Amino acid sequence: MCCTLLSFLYQPTDIPIPEKTKLTFKNKVPQNLKWKKSFKNLKDIRGPATAANILTEGQYGIMATTGGYLKHGHLEMIRLTFGRRVDSNKVFARWRVNAPHKPVTKKGQGQRMGGGKGNVDHYVTAVKAGRLIIEVWGKAELQEVMPVLTEIRKKLPFRSKIVSVDSLKEEEEVEKxxxxxxxxxxxxxxxxxxxxxxxxxxxxxxxxxxxxxxx
Amino acid sequence: MKAVNTRMKKPMHIMRAKLMKLTEYEKPKDLRPMAETCTVFLRSLEAKIDNPTQTFYAKMCRRSLESSKLVAVFHNEGMDAEDTIRLRRRLMKHNMDVKIWGMQVVQEAIHETKFRHFEDILHRFNLYVISEEPAVLELLKVAKRSGRIHLLGGLVEDRFMSPKQMQEYSLSPSLEVARGQLAGILNSSLSRTHSLLQSNQQNLATNLEQLAKGKVNTDGKEETEV
Structure with a gap:
C-alpha cells in the first residue's frame, strides 16, 4: 500500500508529422548486382557498428547487441507488426537498416558435395553489434510502444535491446x-x-x- | 566453431580467459566510515518534480483540516474498503468524516501551518477523522468498536493532544456542568474562610464553657467535702 499520485504534466506534442509515417517495403532481391555470388565475409557482422548507432530523429529504437543477419522475412515481420499494432497517425517509424543485399548460397537437397559453389538462395542484411534496426518517434511515451518493440525484438535472429535517447545517454555516462x-x-x-x-x-x-x- | 558465430561462440583459450578475468572492472574502495555508508544513500535522490495533481489534493486537504474543530490521526491497521465504509457510516451519525490521504499530500498540506506538529505521527498508513464539533467521546467509542484503527493523536479546538489527553478530554463534563462545579468550588472556599475566621472564637467559647462547667463541678465537690 504505497500512496503516490500520477503526474499529469503537460508534455509537448508539437512533433512534425513526416511524409512517410509507416515503414516502407524492402525489396527481397536487390537490383543492379555487381557480383552474383560473394564470400561469406564474416567481417560484416564482427565488431561494433560504425554506422546507424545513434538515434537521429527518433526517440526510441531497437538496437542489436550482437551481430547477425536479417532476412527479408524479418524485415517484413517488423514492418507488419508495427503497422498492425501502432496508430500510424501518432507514432512513426523509420528503417535504420538497408534492404537485403548480401547473397547467401545453398546447395540443393540431396546433392553430393563438389561441383562448385551452390546457387544464390536468398539475400541478407548484415548487422553489427550496436546498430539500430528501427527508430520510433511520435506522440507516445516509451511505455506505450514498449510492447510492440518487445514483440519484434523477441523474433529477431540476434540479441537486441530497446533504447531511448535518455537510456543511450545514461549508458554513455556509466561507461565513462x-x-x-x-x-x-x-x-x-x-x-x-x-x-x-x-x-x-x-x-x-x-x-x-x-x-x-x-x- | 567460428569466433563470430552468433549461435555458439568459440570457447576461449584458458590464458585469454584468465586475462579477461584479471582485467575485470573492480569497484573502488569506499573510504567513508561505516556509519555514513549505512545511512546516506549511495545513489543521489531524484530531483523533486512539482506535481500539480498533488498540489491540488494538498490544497483540498488543508482546506478540510482548517475548517474542522476536531482532527484525529489514526494508524490504519489494514482496513479494507468494507471496513472503511462501515466506519464512515458509524461516524456520519455524529457528523464526522473519514479521510484517507497519501503521506506526501498531507506533508505538503501541513507544511508551515499550525498542523505541522502532525509531522511526527505521519506515516503511510494513516487515517484521518475530521469533524466540525469536538465530539471526542463518540469518536473514541466508534474507534474502539472498529478495533482496526489506533489513535495516534489529534487536534481538538486548536490544541494538540496525545491519545491519553484525548481520553481525559472525553471524560470531562459538559460546559454547563463544569460551570456549576466551578461555582461550587468558589462557594466552598467562601464558606470555608467564613468558618475559619469564626473557628477561633467558637473554640474559645467552647473551651470557656467547658472550663466554667468544670469549675462549677469542682466547687460543688469542695462544698460537699467541707
Missing amino acids: YLVENNANPWTFEKIARENYLGVSKYLGPYDYKWFGRYR
Missing part, C-alpha cells in the same frame, strides 16, 4: 564512469600491448583492435 573509477590497475590493453607472459600467443588480431570487448 566505469573507466574513470576503476580500482583494477590492470587493463586488457596494457597487458596485450606489452605482451605480459607472452600472452600474444593466445590473442587474435581483433583483440588488438577492440581489446577484449568484441570477438
Whole structure:
C-alpha cells in the first residue's frame, strides 16, 4: 500500500508529422548486382557498428547487441507488426537498416558435395553489434510502444535491446564512469600491448583492435 | 566453431580467459566510515518534480483540516474498503468524516501551518477523522468498536493532544456542568474562610464553657467535702 499520485504534466506534442509515417517495403532481391555470388565475409557482422548507432530523429529504437543477419522475412515481420499494432497517425517509424543485399548460397537437397559453389538462395542484411534496426518517434511515451518493440525484438535472429535517447545517454555516462573509477590497475590493453607472459600467443588480431570487448 | 558465430561462440583459450578475468572492472574502495555508508544513500535522490495533481489534493486537504474543530490521526491497521465504509457510516451519525490521504499530500498540506506538529505521527498508513464539533467521546467509542484503527493523536479546538489527553478530554463534563462545579468550588472556599475566621472564637467559647462547667463541678465537690 504505497500512496503516490500520477503526474499529469503537460508534455509537448508539437512533433512534425513526416511524409512517410509507416515503414516502407524492402525489396527481397536487390537490383543492379555487381557480383552474383560473394564470400561469406564474416567481417560484416564482427565488431561494433560504425554506422546507424545513434538515434537521429527518433526517440526510441531497437538496437542489436550482437551481430547477425536479417532476412527479408524479418524485415517484413517488423514492418507488419508495427503497422498492425501502432496508430500510424501518432507514432512513426523509420528503417535504420538497408534492404537485403548480401547473397547467401545453398546447395540443393540431396546433392553430393563438389561441383562448385551452390546457387544464390536468398539475400541478407548484415548487422553489427550496436546498430539500430528501427527508430520510433511520435506522440507516445516509451511505455506505450514498449510492447510492440518487445514483440519484434523477441523474433529477431540476434540479441537486441530497446533504447531511448535518455537510456543511450545514461549508458554513455556509466561507461565513462566505469573507466574513470576503476580500482583494477590492470587493463586488457596494457597487458596485450606489452605482451605480459607472452600472452600474444593466445590473442587474435581483433583483440588488438577492440581489446577484449568484441570477438 | 567460428569466433563470430552468433549461435555458439568459440570457447576461449584458458590464458585469454584468465586475462579477461584479471582485467575485470573492480569497484573502488569506499573510504567513508561505516556509519555514513549505512545511512546516506549511495545513489543521489531524484530531483523533486512539482506535481500539480498533488498540489491540488494538498490544497483540498488543508482546506478540510482548517475548517474542522476536531482532527484525529489514526494508524490504519489494514482496513479494507468494507471496513472503511462501515466506519464512515458509524461516524456520519455524529457528523464526522473519514479521510484517507497519501503521506506526501498531507506533508505538503501541513507544511508551515499550525498542523505541522502532525509531522511526527505521519506515516503511510494513516487515517484521518475530521469533524466540525469536538465530539471526542463518540469518536473514541466508534474507534474502539472498529478495533482496526489506533489513535495516534489529534487536534481538538486548536490544541494538540496525545491519545491519553484525548481520553481525559472525553471524560470531562459538559460546559454547563463544569460551570456549576466551578461555582461550587468558589462557594466552598467562601464558606470555608467564613468558618475559619469564626473557628477561633467558637473554640474559645467552647473551651470557656467547658472550663466554667468544670469549675462549677469542682466547687460543688469542695462544698460537699467541707
